[in-house]
Amino acid sequence: MVIDIQDTFLSIEWSMTNLQDPANFELFRRAYQDGEETALTQIYLIYIPVLAARARHHPAFQQSCQDAVAFAYTALGNFYHAVKGEKFPQKFSVLPQVMGYLNSCIHTAVMKDVRENRASELIDEFPSPPLDHEASELFAIVTRLLPEPDDRLLARLRFVLEMKPAEISRLYPSIWPTPRHVSTALQRIRRHLRKSLGLDGEDDESGLAGD
Amino acid sequence: MKCINPPALSDEALSLALDGLADAKTLHHLDQCHACAERFARMRHFESALQTRLRRFDCPSPQDLTDFHAGMLEEAEANAIQNHLVDCPRCQAEIEMLVQFLDLPSDRATVPDNIIPLRSPRYVTKATRVETFGSLALKGLKDEQDELSHDERSGSARIFLESKTVATGILVTGQVIDSEVDWKGAIAEVRQGGVTQQVKVLDDMSEFSFELLSSAPITISITSASGTTLVIENLTFQP
Numbered sequence: 001m002v003i004d005i006q007d008t009f010l011s012i013e014w015s016m017t018n019l020q021d022p023a024n025f026e027l028f029r030r031a032y033q034d035g036e037e038t039a040l041t042q043i044y045l046i047y048i049p050v051l052a053a054r055a056r057h058h059p060a061f062q063q064s065c066q067d068a069v070a071f072a073y074t075a076l077g078n079f080y081h082a083v084k085g086e087k088f089p090q091k092f093s094v095l096p097q098v099m100g101y102l103n104s105c106i107h108t109a110v111m112k113d114v115r116e117n118r119a120s121e122l123i124d125e126f127p128s129p130p131l132d133h134e135a136s137e138l139f140a141i142v143t144r145l146l147p148e149p150d151d152r153l154l155a156r157l158r159f160v161l162e163m164k165p166a167e168i169s170r171l172y173p174s175i176w177p178t179p180r181h182v183s184t185a186l187q188r189i190r191r192h193l194r195k196s197l198g199l200d201g202e203d204d205e206s207g208l209a210g211d
Numbered sequence: 212m213k214c215i216n217p218p219a220l221s222d223e224a225l226s227l228a229l230d231g232l233a234d235a236k237t238l239h240h241l242d243q244c245h246a247c248a249e250r251f252a253r254m255r256h257f258e259s260a261l262q263t264r265l266r267r268f269d270c271p272s273p274q275d276l277t278d279f280h281a282g283m284l285e286e287a288e289a290n291a292i293q294n295h296l297v298d299c300p301r302c303q304a305e306i307e308m309l310v311q312f313l314d315l316p317s318d319r320a321t322v323p324d325n326i327i328p329l330r331s332p333r334y335v336t337k338a339t340r341v342e343t344f345g346s347l348a349l350k351g352l353k354d355e356q357d358e359l360s361h362d363e364r365s366g367s368a369r370i371f372l373e374s375k376t377v378a379t380g381i382l383v384t385g386q387v388i389d390s391e392v393d394w395k396g397a398i399a400e401v402r403q404g405g406v407t408q409q410v411k412v413l414d415d416m417s418e419f420s421f422e423l424l425s426s427a428p429i430t431i432s433i434t435s436a437s438g439t440t441l442v443i444e445n446l447t448f449q450p
Contacts (some may be wrong), residue, residue: 037412040411043410044400059308059312073434074438074440077440080398082278091299098335104281105277106312107312108274109273110304111273112272115267115273135268152382159261159262159265160269165232167300174217179230180227183232184223184226186229190226190229190254191222193261211258
């Protein structure tokens with residue numbers, strides 16, 4: 001079904017109440033495949049409120065630091081760059097496919113924000129980490145310093161994936177039956193890494209150091 | 212500095228405290244003893260330094276995970292992500308969250324928008340005005356009486372805007388110059404009174420243009436393919 005863009009321009013209210021109408025697929029096709037800016041403007045007018053409402057239902061929305069409308073704009077921007085031109089007809093043939101991927105773009109926007117906020121929290125807390133290595137290089141060093149496979153796994157779970165002891169023992173109960181087992185193993189790893197990476201300082205006042 | 216209440220806390224006790232598993236006695240000791248508290252702070256700093264540097268360094272981006280789930284990646288990329296997912300509970304959880312999100316019914320009632328943003332996201336930059344002048348330095352157009360040029364700076368980008376009175380209102384043209392971000396193909400969205408008026412795609416010279424029917428203040432948001440957004444707020448053009 002082909003619709004006239006000028007008609008659509010005058011029919012925002014109609015479009016808002018017929019979001020699942022197959023005719024809207026033609027609007028998307030013109031906007032993203034043909035690059036018609038009038039159609040693109042209509043997409044923004046119609047779908048920003050829809051996508052913003054959807055973003056508010058995302059399971060990680062409460063952990064994010066943006067309002068829902070900002071996520072809707074980011075999602076539409078990412079959508080454009082992902083499917084413009086000839087990619088559009090290759091990926092989509094009906095409106096539900098388009099809406100599914102648009103909703104995925106909302107998820108992407110929220111998760112990107114959540115990940116970056118966590119990273120900035122860490123940087124704000126400790127602005128100048130004393131470790132100069134690039135991440136992959138540093139993790140290669142950590143891996144070399146920990147010959148036991150379980151220690152390497154635990155270092156990855158804790159330092160790369162930031163998992164808490166309770167999460168780790170739930171995931172690997174045969175290796176670490178309780179969170180306390182995780183913490184005990186981590187203590188040994190932490191001490192070894194601090195010493196080996198030259199960051200031990202004077203912290204072993206307890207006299208308990210030494211492997 | 213010596214522990215005020217020997218014996219000093221062991222490394223194991225401090226490690227438990229770091230993991231949120233310390234008992235009340237340990238927490239009380241940490242509260243009273245500066246020496247042990249300082250050791251604890253150093254351990255915590257080391258932990259955070261490691262996490263800051265290593266945090267999900269080898270995880271696919273959220274966009275790649277989404278495209279993987281949508282079956283939009285090349286085979287090699289999809290295989291790499293499939294292999295990563297086997298050992299990464301965080302990415303597994305993100306995929307599960309995506310599935311859960313996509314399964315939500317579309318007609319679910321809207322919840323109130325009562326979330327207060329805690330800070331501006333790092334990839335959104337607001338422009339600040341640096342100059343307003345009458346000549347059109349960038350594009351070399353004639354310096355006509357009814358033309359104005361604005362020069363906005365935002366992050367590494369410099370945004371040049373020109374306005375010109377035309378029969379239907381005000382014609383605004385713009386260009387983004389940036390040494391770091393590629394703005395070709397970016398999307399410029401113009402809002403007036405909070406409502407989208409026009410959406411334009413920046414051309415190969417990172418230029419765009421739009422017509423305004425009224426002189427009410429506008430906000431321009433320009434989003435690059437890499438996801439960086441420039442926001443120019445409260446711009447006014449007089450006819």
